[in-house]
Amino acid sequence: MERVKKIFVLVHLVLWTLFSLLVALQLSDEGDHRLSLTTGFILTCLLVFYGNFSLLINFSGKKKNRAYYLRLLAIMLLGPLPFVIFHPKGLETLQDSYEYYMMTLITVVPAFTFLGWLARITENLVLNTIRKEQLEKQAVEAELHYLKSQINPHFLFNTLNNIHTLVYKQAPAAPEAVLRLSSLMRYMIYESNSATVPLSREMNYLQDYVSLQQLRYKKSPVVDLEVVGDTTTWYIAPLLFIHLLENAYKHSTARLEPGDIKLTIEVKENTLTFRILNPIGNSAGKTLEEPGGIGLPNVRKRLALLYPEKHSLEIENLGELFIVTLKIYGLHTQAHEREAELLYN
Structure with missing residues (x-):
């Protein structure tokens, strides 16, 4: 002013x-x-x-x-x-x-x-x-800050309990689990305060989350994560995909087999496609859109605020499978983001 x-x-x-x-x-x-x-x-x-x-x-x-x-x-x-x-x-x-x-x-x-x-x-x-x-x-x-703060705290408690079990058993995976949790919390508390973050950093955050969730399973990775395209050039709003990934775990069948949850992230030119598929549990179909849930409503609100008319969100319930496809058009590069900030100020 x-x-x-x-x-x-x-x-x-x-x-x-x-x-x-x-x-x-x-x-x-x-x-x-x-x-x-x-x-x-x-x-x-x-x-x-x-x-x-x-x-x-x-x-x-x-x-x-x-x-x-x-x-x-x-x-x-x-x-x-x-x-x-x-x-x-x-x-x-x-x-x-x-x-x-x-x-x-x-x-x-x-x-x-x-x-x-x-x-x-x-x-x-x-x-x-x-x-x-x-x-x-x-x-x-203020609304975005509130929406970002709605990350499920139960994940942290469950992860700490799993790490405690690993430490008690002196499992070799315990130090790695602590490091991944530290990286995840640092990203959530500090790095995600920026308006945009490197897409590659957001991908690392999701991978850390998947690795920590995997502590609950003794089998091979239950999430088949595939990243297609260059994620180092583009920037995106932080913590945008975590609720979709949380929902995939929450509403899947009780016993997940290796590769049951399929997550694909594709970057083509300046368009990002996030697609996640998970098997539906017996009661999941009734709770996916429940009024008290914060997953999908949270994502919809943030997308409307951050990418108005520059995104599409498709949700498919196929009975045994639940598919969410999110597309974001017009990703920003770091140079573009800096220029926009200078023009605004």
């Missing part, structure tokens, strides 16, 4: 400088009187313009009352005085003073009173628009 106000000040300085030069050029034929005429005329314009401009600041958002109109009348009546005083013949006789005063009052004063009002209205419009955008952005950020 302060930057915009400084820009307005600079615009005022530039325009008044150019206007003063133009007036001086127009009065170049006045010889020795050019400086005094130019000074008087510019001072009159400044007095009327900024008198009304400042008056509108004090009465901004208020109903224009008697005090406003009395002050505006005083500004308009005093406006011609600088021109009359600095005019070489302005004070020679009372008749000359009156004529120059009335000429300025009728021609110059109304014009610059209107310009002062127009400038104040324009600045108010721009500043109010920026304030509204900032408030909307803050509201969106």
